[in-house]
Amino acid sequence: MVRIGVRLAGGTARAAALVRTGAAGGVPLVRHATCRAGDDRALVRTLRGLAGGAPVGSVTWDVSAELDPAGAGEPVAAVRVLPRLSPRGLGSGHPSPLLRALVGRQTAVLGGHDLFGVELAALDIYGLLGHAAAAHADGLAALAVTATGAPGRADHELAAAELIRDAFPALRVSLSHQVGGLGLLDREAATVINAALLGRVEQVVERCGRIAAQLGPGTSAWFVAGDGGRISAERLRLLPVLALSATGAAALTGAVRLAGVSDAVVGLAYADALAVGQVRDGLPHVATELPGPGGVRMAVPRASLTRIPGSHASAAAAFALLAGHDPRAAVVTAAEAGEGPDGAQARAREVAGRVAPASALVDAGGEPAAVGAACTEPSAWVDTVVYAETPAELERRRAVAEQRALTLVAESGARLGSERVVSSRALSLSFLRSGSYRVIVRAGGRAEDEVA
Template identity: 50%
Template sequence: MRIGVRLDTCGVYGALLDRGRVLRARSTRALGDHTADRLPGPRGDRDPLPERPHPAAPHSAPHPRDRASPELALLRELLTAAPVSAHRTASTAPAARTKPVTSVTWDISGILESALTAPHGSRYRAQRVAAVRVLPRVPVAPAGGGHHAPIITSLVSRRAVVAGGHDLFGTELVALEAESVSAAVDELLAGGARAVAVTGTGAAACSDHEVAVAAELLRRRPDVRVCLSHEAGGLGLLEREAATVLNAALLEVADRLISQCEEATEALAGSPSCWFVTGDGGRVTGRRLRWSPVTGLAAGIAAALIGAARLARVADAVVALADDRALTIGQVRDGLPHIEADLVGSNGIRTSVPQSVTTRIPVHRTSAAAQLATRSRHTSDVVAALRPEGAELAEALPRHAEGGPRQVRPDADITAVGAAMTEPSAWIDLLVPADTPEGLDRHQAEAEQRALGLVAAYGAHPGSAHLVRSTATAVGYLRIYRLQVRAGSHGGPDTGRPAQGGAAAPEPAAGQARGRSTAGEAQ
């Protein structure tokens, strides 16, 4: 069994899954506010989730010793609450009770995202960052550089430009000046910088200058936190800088959050493993996310897409996620969200970190169907409520039987459900010069091996790592290719991933499906 938890500024939402089916869900409306606990309605209840406190709420009463940790309280509840007998067959229930929880996967993207814009004094607020650019020349307009994304501008407390940089082939354009580095470091440290984002021109092809700047920073102040743009990878100075600044700004917040989640997970019986969803729809260990919190952004949507498609038993679908005002439409391909790098995220920032490709369209109930229809891929459309408030909008769409989308209504938070279903993944994005197809093949094979190695290193089951996508895209004008490799992994036996062709054989009808205890889905 697996647990998925969505951690948000306004609550904790958990789901307990067994073989891809939702057994139980709990939520705490706000962190530290235990009075808002509630249980979802019985499985057979077609009413939407929200605003219906469950009458039988004995388990929601927190244990006194858990006051400090609502997350742990929620996890305990998930494990101990008596399953509602009407929703399982006699044969599966005992098994479910006795099976151990193998993993807890957290989505902390909600808090990370709000931390970026949180006002002074907030509990979770991203720290201000000093940004260093390694450029061949000091820019004139805007003077000294700048960034188009307001959030990045607000997060960067101080900027410095150091002469240096490489071209896309990794050839040095301007030598790094030791004095200019030293002066920039002096100024930044004098300004009290505790986290520094270093972005070098051409760092994706040659990271020497970034590393040299970092070395100087650390030599002067070993406790300063330095993030380098080539670690995020990708093409584009501003895109990499955005990723690096976000990363540096979130280090502290992420560290605290991750620690809380890890403590809560450790306190569970059976010591399940602890994971965190990433923006590409994969999951990583806390250790990894502490180092690269920017990859935790946009994880919620990715998890929700996975959850909705998986509960609909399709591997390939256009998924519409409804909240009270809008539909967020994304695609799931072979069970994973369709992702791209260099997208503008919901926070208005274009980064080189991959995230799911989504469109958010504000809709009224009446036009929802038309909006979805124009975006349909004619394969399989799935609709789920992203938040309880979105249930009404989702309901407004025509039924599956009437030619409308397949509706997924788990009595659980769709993001938490999806989080539990994620698997370790890795993403590599780099530029390689290639004069011959053979040379390109070699580079691509190397990148693929590296990605597979990373997935294994991030904790995939041995032998389960596989390539999801491996593209070599010609970069215009130059004989350079951009290699993007995405690797994923197949889960253990408790994941309940649909087999190949699962999309072609969906569960026939809602009533039957529930009767057979394929819990969590409803149409």
């Protein structure tokens, strides 16, 4: 069974077929191909050629460039649900030009809960419906609802969605608790971007699914998420924001699989910079507080990549310092095509040359992000706040969060019994009453179509 990964970007489809897995520690056998992204027939032909007659279990798409909100996003309405409305609108704007361009209409209505689920104000349903009506009249296609406290208690967001759908069935609704974690402004940014992409993602998902279906009756279509996991078409339709910034995560995954390791500090060489990330247990190290598209921070997990601009020599020195203090393997690869003295390949060679052993350099032979896309496995995140007076109660609350994450992994196509908790942390929350914790769970699993 072959697994294929495809990165669609800049009018080009870069594909990689994972013919034999490196899961047992070996280096996988990978074939690469490139074709025009806009031509369905050419894509199907290319992917069939990559499979070489073997059955294709899955095609996993990196569509983050296709969903670039600057080009693919449509203006939407944004509603913030808070217990106190800012009389002069102070502090409610977003400095990002991207966000300002995507928000066609913005307002706030009363409502919301605190971190522990206590209602701070009743939801102003008349204000909400008034705003939805105005958004509808303005011709906006979607509405982003962000209620304070929604990660802990989503009642007001769910009630808002029901009311709006009843009154304006054509208006798409994006709810913040489905999109991101703690932090109202960041989660609102993610929710707005998500709502703005709901139209475009329908086309992308439909097309990718149609192409995958032509490779065989058993071929499924999946999508790379920004945390390096893979998500289903149904989940991407609802949450396109999860697919943003997927290329970096996929490239990290691809680089370590090509190197035949599962833990590494990784340098991804571009013509203008080196991006440094980490992979642990085969999964990219991620964070939620990083700037995303257009510099907008979203409370959505994505691969943590530190960009080191400047000359090849200065990037090499910085990477050597990091790798020298790291017991894990060092892996360097060119993340994009580019020969010549100023290209990504030359940067990768120089960076790898400063690291001992020199075998750190991996020749992807094509697009590392496409390799990574082929390797992705189902994953999920849960980020919530709990209150527990005793260690036993904390463990019980944490187990509930872990079970939620495992369920999401199963829904993303994990083989029954393969679901596992990758990391589970209960973080003491500063300056709140003793017993206040933030629980962050990352879960993963193995896909049904594992390569033999």
